[in-house]
Amino acid sequence: MTARPEAEPGRDGAAAGRSDEPLVSIRGLKTYYTDSSILSSQPPVQAVDGVDLDVYEGETVGLVGESGCGKTTLGRTLLGLEDATAGTVEASGRDVTDLSRAERREWQENAGMVFQDPEESLNDRMTVGEIVREPLDAHDWPTLTVAVEGDARDRSVEGDAVPAGADGTPDLTVGVDADGSADVAVRDRLPLDADEVDVTVDADAVRVDLLVDERAVREGRVTDLLERVGLNEEHFYRYPHQFSGGQRQRVGIARALALEPDFLVLDEPTSALDVSVQARIINLLDDLQAELGLTYLFITHDLSVVRHIADRVAVMYLGSIVESGPTREVYADPGHPYTVSLLSAIPGSGSPWDGERVTLRGAPPSPRDPPSGCPFATRCPAKIRPDDWSFPEATWRALDALRVLFRTRARAETPTATRAKQLLGMSVDDESLTDAARDVLDAADLPPDARAVVDDAVDDASHGDDRAAAARMREAFGSRCDEEFPAPETGGRGRARTNRCLRREAEYDGARETVERRQHETDGTGG
């Protein structure tokens, strides 16, 4: 999949020692979706549920996880497309989740987004030129910034320009000689010649007049952008219909780059493309990053792409980042059982996992009703077992499956007929329940006290009280994993590795060893 032969995890020294201040710093970010309907009051969807992450200038952070884990919502929240429920996203000294409309537009000028599906993200009633030019029009680009060099006078700026701020390169640098004549230099990336602006400098003012049409400057910029992403000028007047998926995605990238942002959120930019095209787009993104010094948050579910492009990786599960760290380290030695299972699923020799593929049981829990404790506990192949019981692995799995069943049933809408039966105290058991219970009871000889718990729980569930059944099971067979979800070691600060699995503690075996051991155990017992 990767075009470069050296498919080593992570890129050497790409991130090391570039900057110590994070460009974007996410703390305790939560994004919940509430149904705004008056009539129904469902619990909110907790799409992003407490995320801490730092993104440093010039690096690529890969955000991976299965569909529905909230990674896209996280990216959208950063750009202000969703409102954050709690937490902060700090960028250049301000919290971008809490900005006025004008400030938010300013932030959106500095951050761009490339969307997943290039069929969907381009308005096909507009030409490619119009599409790429739209951000420029929206922000009235260019707002020429002027810096005066040569003497220390404070000058006001008049005409078509504003004074340059403290950070960033000014668009125009005016050098003042001793005799008062001005010498104008235009920033490299601006499609403007020095003789296209008229600059007059006097003792206390600089006057800048744009001699060319603003539209011409913008079209020059669009042409530059199209060339930069591998298209050319003649594509300006074509419509998205006339392009292939890869070319459309190039247009999407050009649009995201139009306002010269520092930070790009790439939301699965290659997952809708052919494999051969994917590599080319990845390489383009890589080149652009090197040329323009961009910072990427690369959202994907494709771990082999992440290994190729990301300096650091953050693994997300059900709204939380469960593990993060430098890509190479995480791939070489995954610390969280979820990461282990993801890595084991990379096909072919690319997988750093040499054992059998770790298949997770069941579907992820609903983000409306995440489990207490560790969100991954319901499916975890390395879940810590309580000391009170000692069952074979197959029995634990059957017990876990039964608990998942109770939780799922508790969440499901109850049909009216069933509810009526419940009220009358009649049995509402159905096949899935009795089957699952039989599985547990058949799996091994449960000691009588454990058997009693299971029988009671099944009895609760068959009378419709699945919640009580789940609670009963949890009380008897639950472990630390059902109660605790440890915070990241560093609070999400910095580039160091974090792992939110309790198995990081010295008293437990590591996740990877545990998964391997349990795989062998179940193989041995024929499970």
Place this chain on the structure above:
Amino acid sequence: MAHEERTSGSTVLPTGAPGAVWVALGVGLFALEAGAFANFVVGFLADVLATLSAPGVGALAAVERAAASVPTLLSRETIPNAGYWNGRRWVDTFLGLRPGVAWALRVALVYAYAFAVAGWAVLGYRLYRREYRTAAWTPRDDVVDRFRSHGWGVFGLVVVFMFVVMAVFAPALGPTTVDKNMRNSYSNEISYWNAETEQVDTTLVGDANLASQSSGDTDRVLPGQYDDFGRYHPFGTLPTGRDLFTFLAVGSRISLVIGVLSVGLSASIATSLALAAAYYKGRADLGMVLLSDAIMAMPQLLLLIMLTTVLDDTWIDGVYSGGFVLALIFAGTGWTYMWRSVRGPALQVSERQWIDAAKSFGQKPSVVMRRHILPYITGYLLVYGSMTLGGAIIAIAGLSFLGLGVAPPTPEWGRAVNLGQDYVTTGSWHVSLIPGILITLVVTGFNALGDGVRDAIDPQSDSASGAAAGRGGGA
């Protein structure tokens, strides 16, 4: 590249400078009717100034006279059809032709002129598309091409076009004028050949009308006949003896104006609300649903009757013979249906990712609505607009038939049907039948146009021609 093609000769016009030729053609066509246009503009300004009672009316009157003196090809002055037989030949008609022939010539010229202008516009579009537009292809090209091959839609377009031409050129099309024949019939005199005394006599138009009534089996002037005063009636006469064709031509104007005004108003209300609902969703959308449901729940006809009674004799009722009030009422009650129709597509489009993309770089809500949602719903607006326009024409006619709506002296199609309904079973069958057929034809035309536009926009819905093509292939 485009420049080279331009200089090496055009495929549309065989000349080196097709644009210049096209402009010259346009100027030529305009010159033929420049006087009428100047008349219209000056007259319109004078009306506006008069209603606002602003100064300058006097100065405008001079300009009006000057404008009236500009010769126009397609006026009743240039090709007159009103004349009399003096025993040997026709006097005062165009080239001494029979009045019917002179009238037919003028009508033919008017329609030839209108189709020439339409052809000129089509030529301009093709010229622009092939020679001057930078983009070689746009999505709209496909829509236009699909519409061109849609027979039913083209039929609708032609009918609608002819109806619009009738409305625009109404004063020039009628064999006589509303003022002479209806409003001030007793202030106008005509000469005619008195067969009994064998000499040219004069009489008042009103008296002539009384003698040319169509009110039964014997007293009638059928379509295409001359009355006793040498006047030609292409559609026959009304039971009052007035000319039916003049009545209908002028009546088409009021139908069109009320229809376009009401549909335009409801389309703009519906569009802005649908865009806002699609963009903001949630509460805003719910509020609009409730509002439109409330308006839909009101009985439109009763509301109309109530409002026409309440507003009777107010200044607003006087504007355009009450047509303005009608348009407002139609728009106020009709936008809900159109809003309902475009809200769905607008909501659908608002879920597309390019909306998010626009939001992600901080595009303003108004621009997102206009640039990223509106183009996708204009097709629906055209379809529902043209169909609603047909509905409005029926509604106006229906109201006049009931004796409501447009105030009596102003010609209106529905009233013509009403006036003739007592004579439907008699020899004066034409009084109700002809306006009835015209209403049906025009409304069918608008619906056909809507169908064609819909199929052109959305090829998937084009089941009819697809099936026909399939049959053709099988045979």
